[in-house]
Amino acid sequence: MQARKKDKMEENIITIEDVKASIRNIPDYPKKGIQFKDLTTAIKQPEIFHFLIEEISAMYMGRGITKVVGIESRGFILGGALAARLGAGFVPIRKPNKLPAERYSVNYMLEYGEDSIEIHKDAIEPGEIILLHDDLLATGGTSKAALELLSHFNPEDIYLNFIVELNFLNGRKVVGDDYDISSMVHF
Numbered sequence: 001m002q003a004r005k006k007d008k009m010e011e012n013i014i015t016i017e018d019v020k021a022s023i024r025n026i027p028d029y030p031k032k033g034i035q036f037k038d039l040t041t042a043i044k045q046p047e048i049f050h051f052l053i054e055e056i057s058a059m060y061m062g063r064g065i066t067k068v069v070g071i072e073s074r075g076f077i078l079g080g081a082l083a084a085r086l087g088a089g090f091v092p093i094r095k096p097n098k099l100p101a102e103r104y105s106v107n108y109m110l111e112y113g114e115d116s117i118e119i120h121k122d123a124i125e126p127g128e129i130i131l132l133h134d135d136l137l138a139t140g141g142t143s144k145a146a147l148e149l150l151s152h153f154n155p156e157d158i159y160l161n162f163i164v165e166l167n168f169l170n171g172r173k174v175v176g177d178d179y180d181i182s183s184m185v186h187f
């Protein structure tokens with residue numbers, strides 16, 4: 001089995017459909033009505049993990065990306081690997097009171113209640129080209145808040161990338177048409 005999987009990776013015959021099939025759906029988690037897309041079943045497979053890193057980094061190669069910004073916490077899983085592949089630095093956007101130095105902060109609405117995220121004030125220089133990465137685009141609230149944080153830095157360009165996009169929630173509309181958004185897998 002292991003040998004067969006290794007062959008598949010070396011022959012580069014993993015497909016987006018394989019990735020899609022490797023994602024586990026958990027109904028009614030964390031609350032009733034939510035179809036939770038569990039990526040742990042995808043990324044625990046070396047050939048899928050490798051495929052995601054190679055495919056996503058290839059998409060952004062040559063675009064001059066200087067920073068990959070990952071959103072806590074699932075945006076960190078691929079974020080660091082993508083930064084390494086792209087020759088970029090990695091910047092974390094974190095939940096409140098985790099970052100030790102001076103930071104920008106933004107509040108945003110969740111389905112119930114609100115939350116906030118933060119970034120260090122010295123994380124990015126003006127004119128940088130940013131790849132904002134998270135595991136999943138749902139309603140777009142988190143990404144919109146992250147973009148608000150990034151607006152403090154006057155970047156030259158911002159690309160957005162997700163492993164999964166839940167099309168029916170229209171997060172793309174919330175993020176806005178001005179942005180280049182790409183997702184590997186759509187539900």
Ligand code: AMP
Pocket residue numbers: 034035036037038071074134135136137138139140141142143171
């Ligand atoms: P949103 O702000 O609605 O776009 O939600 C995006 C964030 O919430 C991402 O960081 C996801 O990890 C998480 N998330 C939202 N909905 C789901 C879902 N159905 N399955 C897995 N993760 C989700």
